[in-house]
Amino acid sequence: xxxxxxxxxxxxxxxxxxxxxxxxxxxxxIALLVWMGVQIIINDDYGLAWERIIPGLGLTLKSxxxxxxxxxxxxxxxxxxxxxxxxxxxxxxxxxxxxxxxxPMLPLIFTVxxxxxxxxxxxxxxxxxxxxxxxxxLSFEMRATxxxxxxxxxxxxxIFRGGIQSIPPGQTEAGRSLGLNRRxxxxxxxxxxxMRAIIPPMGNDFIAILKxxxxxxxxxxxxxxxxxxxxxxxxxxxxxxxFVSAFIYLCLTxxxxxxxxxxxxxxxxxxxxxx
Amino acid sequence: xxxxxxxxxxxxxxTFNRTIHAVVDVDLExxxxxxxxxxxxxxxxxxxxxRCINLLxxxxxxxxxxDGFALTDASxxxxxxxxxxxxxxxxxxxxxxxxVLENITLSQRKVRRRSKEEAxxxxxxxxxxxxxxxxxxxxxxxxxGGQQQRVAIARSLAMEPKVMLFDEPTSALDxxxxxxxxxxxxxxxxxxxxxxxxxHEMGFARAAADRLVFxxxxxIVESGLPDEVFSNPSHERTRAFFAKILY
Numbered sequence: 001x002x003x004x005x006x007x008x009x010x011x012x013x014x015x016x017x018x019x020x021x022x023x024x025x026x027x028x029x030i031a032l033l034v035w036m037g038v039q040i041i042i043n044d045d046y047g048l049a050w051e052r053i054i055p056g057l058g059l060t061l062k063s064x065x066x067x068x069x070x071x072x073x074x075x076x077x078x079x080x081x082x083x084x085x086x087x088x089x090x091x092x093x094x095x096x097x098x099x100x101x102x103x104p105m106l107p108l109i110f111t112v113x114x115x116x117x118x119x120x121x122x123x124x125x126x127x128x129x130x131x132x133x134x135x136x137x138l139s140f141e142m143r144a145t146x147x148x149x150x151x152x153x154x155x156x157x158x159i160f161r162g163g164i165q166s167i168p169p170g171q172t173e174a175g176r177s178l179g180l181n182r183r184x185x186x187x188x189x190x191x192x193x194x195m196r197a198i199i200p201p202m203g204n205d206f207i208a209i210l211k212x213x214x215x216x217x218x219x220x221x222x223x224x225x226x227x228x229x230x231x232x233x234x235x236x237x238x239x240x241x242x243f244v245s246a247f248i249y250l251c252l253t254x255x256x257x258x259x260x261x262x263x264x265x266x267x268x269x270x271x272x273x274x275x
Numbered sequence: 276x277x278x279x280x281x282x283x284x285x286x287x288x289x290t291f292n293r294t295i296h297a298v299v300d301v302d303l304e305x306x307x308x309x310x311x312x313x314x315x316x317x318x319x320x321x322x323x324x325x326r327c328i329n330l331l332x333x334x335x336x337x338x339x340x341x342d343g344f345a346l347t348d349a350s351x352x353x354x355x356x357x358x359x360x361x362x363x364x365x366x367x368x369x370x371x372x373x374x375v376l377e378n379i380t381l382s383q384r385k386v387r388r389r390s391k392e393e394a395x396x397x398x399x400x401x402x403x404x405x406x407x408x409x410x411x412x413x414x415x416x417x418x419x420g421g422q423q424q425r426v427a428i429a430r431s432l433a434m435e436p437k438v439m440l441f442d443e444p445t446s447a448l449d450x451x452x453x454x455x456x457x458x459x460x461x462x463x464x465x466x467x468x469x470x471x472x473x474x475h476e477m478g479f480a481r482a483a484a485d486r487l488v489f490x491x492x493x494x495i496v497e498s499g500l501p502d503e504v505f506s507n508p509s510h511e512r513t514r515a516f517f518a519k520i521l522y
Binding site for chain 1: 361362364368433
C-alpha cells in the first residue's frame with residue numbers, strides 16, 4: 001500500500017480528506033446511547049427496568065471510589081516496596097504482587113471476602129475487645145470493596161514500579177549530585193516525571209474497577225449488575241434488565257474516559273511549544 | 276598550593292559484579308584550584324574514577340576525601356558533601372518537567388534552604404555567567420544541546436560548590452555547540468575553580484589543564500603537564516592512544 005493517495009486533480013498528496021480523519025466511532029456511540037436513552041423513556045418495560053436498577057448506581061460508584069482509593073494506597077506501598085533496599089520489605093511486596101496477579105479475580109473475590117477478611121477482622125477483634133472493649137465491624141459491602149482494592153492494589157503497584165523505573169537513572173544521579181537526599185530526589189525529580197507515565201494506566205484501572213464492581217454481585221452486593229439480575233429473574237424481562245445495565249455502564253465509562261483525556265492533555269505542560 | 280588537597284583518592288578500586296575491574300588501585304590528589312583533565316580510551320574506567328569522587332559509584336575498596344571529609348566513612352553525611360561537589364553529565368540530565376529557572380533553584384531551596392528570592396537571584400547570576408539569562412522560563416526541551424549543557428553547569432554552580440566534575444560534557448553535542456560549552460569551562464578554570472574533567476577535547480586540555488592524567492584498563496598509566504604528556508609520552512600505551520586521536 002502506498003502512503004500517498006491521488007486527489008481529484010490526479011496529483012499524489014499526503015493530505016487526507018476530512019471524512020478519513022473524522023471520528024465516526026464517536027458518532028456511532030453517541031447515536032447508540034441516544035437511542036438507548038429514548039427506549040428507556042418511551043418504552044414502559046425499559047422504564048421499569050431503569051427504575052429498579054438505577055438505585056444500584058450509588059453503591060457501584062461508592063465501591064469504585066473507595067476501592068480505587070484503597071488500592072492506590074496499597075499500590076504506592078507495594079510498588080515502592082519492591083524497590084526498597086530492605087530485603088524483607090522487597091520480598092514481601094513482590095510476594096503479594098505475584099500472588100494476587102496469578103489468581104483469577106473471581107476465586108480471589110470469594111477467598112478474600114469470605115475467608116481472609118472475616119478471619120482478619122475476627123483476629124483483630126479478639127485483641128481489640130480485650131484492650132478497649134470495642135469491636136471493629138466491616139459491612140458486607142465494604143468487605144467486597146476491600147477485596148477489589150486488594151486485587152487492584154497489586155496491578156497498580158506494577159504501574160507505579162514501571163512508571164518510576166521508566167525514568168532514566170541519570171535523573172536520580174543529577175538530583176543526588178546536587179545534594180538532594182533519596183527522599184527529596186524521589187519527590188521532586190522522579191515522581192513528578194513518573195506521574196506522566198502513571199496517570200493514563202491508572203485512569204484505565206479506575207474504569208476497569210468501575211466495571212469490575214459488577215463482580216461484587218456474586219457476593220450479593222446490591223449494585224447495578226445484582227439489581228439487573230434480580231429484576232430480570234423476577235420479571236423474566238432479561239433483555240430489558242441487561243440492556244439498561246449496559247446503558248448505565250457505558251455512560252459512566254465513556255464519561256470517565258473523556259475526563260481522563262482532558263487530564264492527560266493538562267499533564268503535558270513541558271511539551272507545549274515543542275513542534 | 277595549600278597543604279591538604281581538595282580531593283584525595285587513595286587505593287580506590289571499583290569492581291562490578293565481582294568480575295569486571297573498572298577501576299584498579301587509583302591514587303589521585305587534586306589541589307585547590309587545580310584543573311585536572313582525565314583522558315583515556317573508551318571503557319578505560321575514566322568516568323568511573325570521576326563518579327567515585329562524589330560517590331555516585333561506591334568504591335569497592337580504597338578511600339576518598341573531599342575537602343577533608345572522608346566520603347568512604349559510613350559516618351559522613353554524603354548528601355551534605357555532594358552539595359559541595361558539582362557534577363556535569365554527558366547527557367545534561369536537566370529535569371525535563373521543570374523550567375530552566377526551576378531546575379537551578381530546586382536544590383538551592385531544598386538543600387541550601389535559601390529563600391525563593393535568594394535562589395532566583397543566584398540562578399539569574401549563574402545564567403548570566405553562562406550567557407543565556409533570556410532562557411530562564413524555557414523548558415529544557417526547547418533548548419539546544421549546548422544551551423542545555425550550559426544550564427546544567429549553571430545549576431551546579433548555583434550551589435557554590437568547592438569542586439566541579441565534568442563527565443564528557445561535550446561528547447553528546449553537535450560540533451558547532453562544543454565551543455560555547457568549553458568557553459564557559461575555560462572561564463571557570465580561569466576563576467580558580469577546582470575541576471576534574473573527563474574529555475576527548477585535547478584543545479581544552481592544552482588550554483586549561485594544570486595536569487593531564489591518562490587512564491587505561493582502570494589504572495592511571497601516566498600523569499603530568501599536558502604539553503609534556505602530549506609531546507613526549509613515557510608509556511607505550513599513552514603513545515598509542517595519542518597516535519590514534521591526534522592529527
